[in-house]
Amino acid sequence: MSDPFARLNTLLKHQHVIDSVDGLLGWDEQVNLPPESADFRAEQMATMAKISHAAACDPEVGKLLTELESQVDALDEDRRAVVREARKDYDEVTRLPEEFVEEKARHSSAAYHAWHEARAARDFPAYAPFITKHIELAKKEADLQGWGDRPYDYMIDQHDPGFTAAKIDALFAELKAGLVPLVREIDAASANDGPSPFRGFPIGKQREFLEEVTAKLGFNYQRGRIDVSAHPFCSGNGADVRMTTRFQEDEPMDSLFSSIHETGHGLYEQGLRREFHHNALGEHVGMAVHESQSRMWENQVGRSRAFWRFFEPRFRECFHEQLKDVSSEKLYREVNAVRPTLIRVDSDEVHYNLHIILRFEIEQALFAGTLAVTDLPGVWNDKCEELLGRRPQHDSEGVLQDVHWSGGAFGYFPSYCLGNMIAAQNWVKAREALPDLDAEFARGDFSSLLDWTRREIHHHGRKYPTLELVERVTGRALSPQPLLAYLRERYGEIYLQSRGAD
Numbered sequence: 304m305s306d307p308f309a310r311l312n313t314l315l316k317h318q319h320v321i322d323s324v325d326g327l328l329g330w331d332e333q334v335n336l337p338p339e340s341a342d343f344r345a346e347q348m349a350t351m352a353k354i355s356h357a358a359a360c361d362p363e364v365g366k367l368l369t370e371l372e373s374q375v376d377a378l379d380e381d382r383r384a385v386v387r388e389a390r391k392d393y394d395e396v397t398r399l400p401e402e403f404v405e406e407k408a409r410h411s412s413a414a415y416h417a418w419h420e421a422r423a424a425r426d427f428p429a430y431a432p433f434i435t436k437h438i439e440l441a442k443k444e445a446d447l448q449g450w451g452d453r454p455y456d457y458m459i460d461q462h463d464p465g466f467t468a469a470k471i472d473a474l475f476a477e478l479k480a481g482l483v484p485l486v487r488e489i490d491a492a493s494a495n496d497g498p499s500p501f502r503g504f505p506i507g508k509q510r511e512f513l514e515e516v517t518a519k520l521g522f523n524y525q526r527g528r529i530d531v532s533a534h535p536f537c538s539g540n541g542a543d544v545r546m547t548t549r550f551q552e553d554e555p556m557d558s559l560f561s562s563i564h565e566t567g568h569g570l571y572e573q574g575l576r577r578e579f580h581h582n583a584l585g586e587h588v589g590m591a592v593h594e595s596q597s598r599m600w601e602n603q604v605g606r607s608r609a610f611w612r613f614f615e616p617r618f619r620e621c622f623h624e625q626l627k628d629v630s631s632e633k634l635y636r637e638v639n640a641v642r643p644t645l646i647r648v649d650s651d652e653v654h655y656n657l658h659i660i661l662r663f664e665i666e667q668a669l670f671a672g673t674l675a676v677t678d679l680p681g682v683w684n685d686k687c688e689e690l691l692g693r694r695p696q697h698d699s700e701g702v703l704q705d706v707h708w709s710g711g712a713f714g715y716f717p718s719y720c721l722g723n724m725i726a727a728q729n730w731v732k733a734r735e736a737l738p739d740l741d742a743e744f745a746r747g748d749f750s751s752l753l754d755w756t757r758r759e760i761h762h763h764g765r766k767y768p769t770l771e772l773v774e775r776v777t778g779r780a781l782s783p784q785p786l787l788a789y790l791r792e793r794y795g796e797i798y799l800q801s802r803g804a805d
């Protein structure tokens with residue numbers, strides 16, 4: 304008689320490999336695809352989606368899970384976690400009829416094109432029916448999954464299991480209360496900073512520098528690569544991580560920090576235990592933790608003085624001409640530049656969370672039925688004024704700016720802000736555990752921090768749900784206070800304390 308646990312793993316591995324091929328096609332679509340090959344790629348991906356769905360719904364998986372659940376007491380803690388999470392995935396995928404999955408995919412594709420056109424034409428009414436239909440589909444999906452009375456909670460659970468709208472609402476309310484006054488203070492202090500002085504940074508050198516930085520942080524280029532795409536992302540898994548960035552000669556900080564960000568995602572993937580990539584012990588736990596890894600390397604590490612103590616000489620060597628009139632203090636201020644914008648993806652670290660709170664409040668109201676889709680632009684703009692202190696002139700810099708809703712990805716935005724909270728809370732703990740971090744960074748050694756994240760976070764995969772993992776790592780429940788304290792410390796030192804002229 305074969306071992307049901309071993310057999311389950313064989314089937315999960317099969318599924319994992321299929322999904323990874325699908326992911327590679329998706330990466331290639333964004334990085335390499337010749338313009339007239341899009342139709343064929345769509346066909347390839349639709350076929351892969353069907354194969355993947357069939358593997359995920361394989362009735363043998365269901366039978367094995369039932370068998371293993373009947374002898375759960377005989378399983379150790381790790382195996383129990385594998386069975387528990389595989390059951391969750393299996394039930395979710397088998398509860399959705401094939402026609403529903405196809406309808407949603409078709410609608411997402413149509414809505415993506417509609418969003419693209421509407422954004423270019425600044426025409427929200429043309430896009431509104433697509434959002435309405437996506438909300439209907441989300442509610443139907445929640446119903447099919449047994450979350451009929453809590454569709455928004457279901458959507459949140461898809462990205463970050465264990466969180467609910469009520470839990471996020473409480474965290475965000477506390478964050479907002481502390482953040483809005485802090486942002487106002489920093490805005491006032493940075494108001495006269497003017498635009499970035501950086502111009503004409505050769506792209507070849509930018510690429511060389513960021514590859515040096517990301518390798519130094521610990522990214523293994525023997526099991527991953529970085530390419531160029533319109534929007535930076537990180538895909539693949541620890542066996543083969545595909546990151547992207549984008550380059551502009553006048554925006555060297557954009558390519559550098561987006562690369563460090565994606566490297567944080569890549570380091571998490573590379574830190575998941577390779578022998579378990581196909582099951583809960585080697586899969587990421589959710590988007591918020593994923594984002595906490597990218598944000599920590601990007602912000603807590605990459606924007607720190609210690610980091611620049613090491614990298615500044617090399618940065619100047621690469622861009623001698625461009626930096627000859629830029630003092631060290633000015634460079635550090637540019638690394639941490641605060642320039643409010645209405646566009647989330649261009650936002651600095653200080654304002655970023657307000658962009659997310661805005662979207663969360665809107666999604667909550669849409670799902671509660673207290674906000675009609677047709678009223679979205681006005682409410683969006685009002686909230687911009689309330690939170691960011693400025694109002695969009697048109698919907699392309701307002702409600703039409705994000706791609707997420709065109710794919711029906713409601714409940715995704717909160718992950719970004721939760722990731723910032725988790726990053727800040729982990730950071731407190733990491734600094735307690737590793738008191739020499741600043742000195743290590745200043746000599747270009749990032750290994751003890753990476754090892755700490757590997758041990759404390761990556762090693763567990765999806766074994767513990769996010770909120771439990773945060774408590775295990777940091778010894779306390781998730782709170783926005785460490786994030787507020789970090790922002791006040793980092794930006795207060797630059798903007799709110801009187802410093803000598805730079």
Ligand code: ZN
Pocket residue numbers: 564568594597
């Ligand atoms: Zn990210």
